[in-house]
Amino acid sequence: MKIEHLISQIKKKKSFLCVGLDTDLDKVPQHLLSEDDPIFSFNKAIIDATCEYCVAYKPNIAFYEAYGLNGWKSLERTMDYLNVEHPDIFTIADAKRGDIGNTSFRYAKAFFETLNFDSITVAPYMGRDSVEPFLEFKDKHTILLALTSNKGAFDFQTLDVEGKQLYKSVLRTSQGYKNAENLMYVIGATKASFLKEVREIVPESFLLVPGVGAQGGNLQEVCKYGMAKNIGLLVNSSRGILYASQGEDFAEKAGLKAKTIQEEMEVELDRLT
Amino acid sequence: MKIEHLISQIKKKKSFLCVGLDTDLDKVPQHLLSEDDPIFSFNKAIIDATCEYCVAYKPNIAFYEAYGLNGWKSLERTMDYLNVEHPDIFTIADAKRGDIGNTSFRYAKAFFETLNFDSITVAPYMGRDSVEPFLEFKDKHTILLALTSNKGAFDFQTLDVEGKQLYKSVLRTSQGYKNAENLMYVIGATKASFLKEVREIVPESFLLVPGVGAQGGNLQEVCKYGMAKNIGLLVNSSRGILYASQGEDFAEKAGLKAKTIQEEMEVELDRLT
Numbered sequence: 239m240k241i242e243h244l245i246s247q248i249k250k251k252k253s254f255l256c257v258g259l260d261t262d263l264d265k266v267p268q269h270l271l272s273e274d275d276p277i278f279s280f281n282k283a284i285i286d287a288t289c290e291y292c293v294a295y296k297p298n299i300a301f302y303e304a305y306g307l308n309g310w311k312s313l314e315r316t317m318d319y320l321n322v323e324h325p326d327i328f329t330i331a332d333a334k335r336g337d338i339g340n341t342s343f344r345y346a347k348a349f350f351e352t353l354n355f356d357s358i359t360v361a362p363y364m365g366r367d368s369v370e371p372f373l374e375f376k377d378k379h380t381i382l383l384a385l386t387s388n389k390g391a392f393d394f395q396t397l398d399v400e401g402k403q404l405y406k407s408v409l410r411t412s413q414g415y416k417n418a419e420n421l422m423y424v425i426g427a428t429k430a431s432f433l434k435e436v437r438e439i440v441p442e443s444f445l446l447v448p449g450v451g452a453q454g455g456n457l458q459e460v461c462k463y464g465m466a467k468n469i470g471l472l473v474n475s476s477r478g479i480l481y482a483s484q485g486e487d488f489a490e491k492a493g494l495k496a497k498t499i500q501e502e503m504e505v506e507l508d509r510l511t
Numbered sequence: 512m513k514i515e516h517l518i519s520q521i522k523k524k525k526s527f528l529c530v531g532l533d534t535d536l537d538k539v540p541q542h543l544l545s546e547d548d549p550i551f552s553f554n555k556a557i558i559d560a561t562c563e564y565c566v567a568y569k570p571n572i573a574f575y576e577a578y579g580l581n582g583w584k585s586l587e588r589t590m591d592y593l594n595v596e597h598p599d600i601f602t603i604a605d606a607k608r609g610d611i612g613n614t615s616f617r618y619a620k621a622f623f624e625t626l627n628f629d630s631i632t633v634a635p636y637m638g639r640d641s642v643e644p645f646l647e648f649k650d651k652h653t654i655l656l657a658l659t660s661n662k663g664a665f666d667f668q669t670l671d672v673e674g675k676q677l678y679k680s681v682l683r684t685s686q687g688y689k690n691a692e693n694l695m696y697v698i699g700a701t702k703a704s705f706l707k708e709v710r711e712i713v714p715e716s717f718l719l720v721p722g723v724g725a726q727g728g729n730l731q732e733v734c735k736y737g738m739a740k741n742i743g744l745l746v747n748s749s750r751g752i753l754y755a756s757q758g759e760d761f762a763e764k765a766g767l768k769a770k771t772i773q774e775e776m777e778v779e780l781d782r783l784t
Binding site for chain 2: 260298300301303304305307310311314332334336337338339341344352353362363364365366368369383386387389390391393397398400404411
């Protein structure tokens with residue numbers, strides 16, 4: 239997907255919500271477990287109930303890998319469903335991959351071609367030749383981990399590296415990679431003030447922001463410090479939507495929750511214009 | 512596998528060779544391509560020809576993921592074959608995973624339980640709570656990326672962080688994680704002198720060393736600087752063995768190549784005693 243198309247979808251739907259499809263069979267409503275492919279059944283119901291209110295879906299690949307071959311089948315079916323029924327919705331493989339060049343290229347093919355995702359999250363630790371193979375794909379996007387929303391983020395990401403924090407070095411250095419226009423960044427929302435410093439380095443890049451809601455971030459703060467001229471934000475919610483109810487009304491409740499977030503986002507977008 | 516068992520296997524076979532199963536259908540001999548599962552057929556032939564000379568196998572997961580569901584089936588069959596026929600051989604999922612706690616735990620389950628690998632490579636960028644879920648598994652090993660063998664390693668891993676290079680900070684900090692005795696480290700062999708500095712921080716940890724041979728490292732140098740009292744080394748070779756020949760004699764040639772490396776290793780091990 240071209241970035242302009244993502245931006246036009248955000249404006250049309252008045253939403254920059256990304257729904258994280260972290261589907262966990264331990265939390266899926268009981269009545270789905272007797273179905274052939276309960277993960278896909280759950281995802282389909284969630285998608286049908288929330289697609290009006292969001293512009294992106296983000297399956298975290300770990301949740302599918304954990305179920306082996308069956309998990310991969312559910313992921314393929316979910317992606318087929320999204321690609322056929324909702325081609326206007328941006329898809330993110332939350333895979334946090336990264337390897338030496340030749341191998342990163344294979345991951346890129348797996349997610350961008352075999353599964354036809356629009357984007358993938360990638361870890362920066364191995365540097366340029368682990369990231370550039372992803373950047374080669376036209377109209378596909380590489381979302382580099384910069385500052386994550388977990389506690390462990392402070393182990394290395396915020397260490398002082400030659401006068402600046404490591405995550406800033408990741409932002410700056412990666413902007414020099416070939417095809418850097420295909421880069422987006424993961425920036426956790428645990429301290430929204432970080433976003434201000436991020437915007438000094440990458441004023442227009444899209445940021446994928448996890449950690450709003452469940453992990454303590456605040457949408458208004460994120461928008462205040464993080465919104466760019468082209469909006470430049472995708473804010474993710476996973477558990478808060480998926481498991482809004484664990485009863486038979488799970489999809490309806492998920493839809494209501496997504497709608498509530500969309501409405502808050504609409505207020506923020508109106509401020510921009 | 513208990514670490515003591517790995518060490519006893521190294522002593523018995525006089526080898527610390529790890530064979531990287533980076534199986535690429537573009538490089539597999541033509542005559543295998545007509546088989547039902549050419550990846551597994553190739554792997555089985557390579558394993559049968561090299562198992563006498565090595566103590567570990569390391570499939571790089573990207574090569575399997577690139578082929579979608581069929582790739583996962585080939586990986587499962589390969590692991591079943593290794594677990595049943597060669598339970599004394601250490602297995603490494605070269606997956607370079609890492610995510611927030613709950614999600615890392617799912618990756619750990621996928622590789623340690625569903626696929627029954629003895630170990631997995633993990634990226635350190637997200638810190639403690641992305642690594643510790645892997646360390647919880649008894650007799651399973653987490654091989655943290657510290658210093659990789661690619662050019663991009665110098666983008667971030669060797670940056671000066673508060674007076675020391677980032678990869679040393681990764682070594683030191685991770686030694687404070689819970690169950691750190693289950694940690695091993697990836698240390699590229701592009702500059703063997705790095706290994707000396709690594710041994711000052713982790714004198715006894717097992718190191719997985721890629722980049723000997725194809726990527727320019729030298730076995731004698733690696734042993735001089737990297738060998739510990741308990742040996743503490745697994746040296747990987749992938750392409751040099753797998754594609755020693757692309758003809759019908761590929762397995763025989765792979766076996767000969769593995770034997771040559773084993774004999775060089777035997778010389779190094781004899782020096783130790």
